[in-house]
Amino acid sequence: MLKVSHVYKYFDDQCVNNDISLDLKEGEIFGLLGPNGAGKTTLMRMLATVTTPDRGEILFKNESLGSKHVPFIGYMPEERGLYRKMSVVDQLLYFAELKGLSRAKAKENVKKWLHRLEIVHWADKKMEELSKGMAQKIQFISTILHEPQFLILDEPFSGFDPVNADMVKDLIIELKEAGTTILFSTHRMDNVEELCDRLAIIHEGRKVLDGSINEVRRNHFKYEYDLGFAAAVTIPETFNCRKLENVSPNTYRITLQKEDNYQDLLQWAYGTQQLKAFGEYLPTMHEIFVNKVSNK
C-alpha cells in the first residue's frame, strides 16, 4: 500500500528524518511513536504530500507519491483549524471539492456524516459560533469526507475531550474495517495497544524499532515470569534469578537467565501446592517506549 524507503529530510543542516523506511499494508492501523521533536510530523507531512523528501522514495501503491494521489489521502495535522467565517456546510463542501469530489457527491457525503455524528442542525452555523468540541468533530469529518484510502492522523486524540476522543477511536476502527489504511501518531500507549496492528518508534530522526505489537513485545521479552501463590512462599536460592520482585501480595516477578529453563521453575512452583497462576511477563509498550527512547 505505502512504502517508505530510506527517506531523509533536512532542515538547514539538521537531519530531521534519517534513513526512515516503513511498509504499510492495506487495511492496517499503523502507529507512529516517538517523543516530541523525533520527526514524526515531518514524516507525516511528506506522506501527506505537504513536503517532499530530500532523499529516498515514497511509493503509494507502487507509484511514486505525488499530487495525483491527493484524492486518496486524508490528512489531519496536529495544528488544526478551520475557516472561522464560513458555515459548517460550505466549509466541508470546499474541502471535499478540493479533494476531487464532484459537487453532488460532496453534498451527499456531507449530509451523511452530519447525520452520522448527529450535528445536522449545526450545518448552517459559522465556525466561530461553534464550541471547541463541535469544531473537532467538523475537523475530523473534513479529513475523511472524500473517503480516502490512506488516512494520516497526527496526534488524533490530543486536544479532543474524552467523549470526542472515543468517537475518533470508534471511527478509526470503523474505517479500518471498511478497508482504509490508517497511520497515526500518538503519545498515548493505551491507544497504541488498543488500536494498532503494527507500529514504529522514531527517535531523533531515526527509526529505532518496528513490527506488530506482539512481535515487538515478544522481542523485548526479558525472561520474566509472574507467579501467583495462594500463600507466601520463599523462592529457593537454587534458581539463579537476575531479579525478584514482589509485584503484589503473594505474587512474584522472577527474571531468569537466558539459558535457564522456565520449566524447572514451574515444576518447583507446582510442587509448593500453592500455585494459582503462572505466566510470561511481556513488557508493555510504555516500558518498551521509555526504554528505547531513554537508552539512545
Place this chain on the structure above:
Amino acid sequence: MRNIWVVLKKEYLTRIKNKTFIVMTFLAPVLIALFYGGAIYFATVGAEDNSEKTVYFQAPYWDLESDELSFEDYTFVTALSSTETMLKEIEDKKMSGWLQINDRDLRNLDSAELVGGASLSVTELQKLNNHIKTRAHEYLLMQSGISDSTLRRTEVNGGIKALEINEKGDVANSNTTLKSAVGFAMAMIIYMFIFIYGSMVMRSAMEEKTNRIVEVIVSSVKPFDLMLGKILGVALVGLTQFFAWIILSVTLLGGLSYFFSSGGNSMPQEAQNLPVNELISGFNSLPFGDIIVVFVLFFLGGYLLYSSIFAAIGAAVNQETDVQQFMLPVSLPLVFGFIIAQSVVFQSPNGQLAKIFSMIPLTSPIVMAVRAPFDVPLTEIIGSFILLLLTFIFMVWLSAKIYRVGVLMYGKKPSWKDLWRWIRQS
C-alpha cells in the same frame, strides 16, 4: 486546473455573501460623492479668506496715491509717520500689513517688503505680488509716454489652442489638460484597486496561516493553483463591486439630473453656456476605444501582479503587524510610478523616460494608464502588457514557493533573508 476554479468560487462567494461587502457596495458611492463634494466645496468656497484687508503703503519713488492700488479685498492706505504705531496695529490685527517699496528703479523690486506678510498664504502672496508688479509695469509704461488708453487697446487676450489629427484624419480640438486628468483618474483607480483588493488577497493567505488551516490546504491543492484561485476570486469580487458602483452611480446621477430638469429650469442661462459644452466636446474628442482597452488591460495586469506579491507577503508573515516591513518596498514602485507620471508624462507623454517606465512591469500599470489618452503606439501597449503578464505568472510561481515553505513556519517573524532561503528550498 479544477482546483483553481474551486478556490476561486469559494473566495468569491464567501466575500460576496459577507454583510460588510453588501453594505459597502451600496454605501461607498454615497461616501465618495460626499467626500468629493465636500472637498470641492471647501476648495472653492471655504479655503479662501474673503475678509477685508487693509495694508499700509509706502513708496517714496512711486508717484501714486495709495488708494489707486486697492483691488479686490485689499485696501491700501498711506503709511503713518510712526513706525511703532503701525507695528502695534499690525500686531493687534487691526491692520493686515505694511508694504514698503524703497527701490528708486521700479524695474527691480529688490527692496519691496511686506511686514505682516508671513500670515498670508502662498496664493494670496502671489496674487498680491502679481498685482503690484503689473501696476508698477503700467506706471513705467505711462512714464515712457504710453497712454492708459493705448495700454488698454493693446492688451492681448486668448491663447494657443492645441489641435490634433484624429482617427478619421480630421483636424480636431484636443484637450491636453482633460487628457491628463483622465489619465490620472485612471491611474488613481488602478492604484486604489491594487491596494484595496491586493490586501484582501494578502489577508486571505494570512487567515489560512493564523487559523492553522494551511496544512490541510497544502495537502489538498497545489500552492500555485491556490494562489491563482485566490487572486482571480478576489479580482472578481473587485470587479463585481466596481460594476455595482458604476451602475449605482449612473442610476443616481440619472435620477438627480431628471429631478433637476423636471423641477423647472432653475439653472441660470449663463451657467448652461459655460465650459461644460467645451468639456463635453473635449470628452468626445478623446480616443475612448484606446483608452478603455489600455485601462482594462493594465488595470487587470497591475492588480494581478501586485496581488501575487501581496499573497506572498501574506504567506510569509504571522500577524498583521509584521506586514509593514514588506509593504513599504512593495508600494514604493507604485508611488514612484506616480512621480514619474507627474514629472515626465505631463511634459512629454511619449518621451524616452515615459516609454521606459511604461515598460517596467512594476510601474507600467500607473505610467501606461496616464499615457493612455496620448496615442501610445500599439506595439508599446502590447509589449508592455505581455511583459506585465509574464511577470505576473513568474510572481505567482514565486509566491507559491514562499507559500509552501512559509506557511509551515510559525512563530518567528521572517526576514528578507528567510524569504530567499524558502524560495531556494522548495
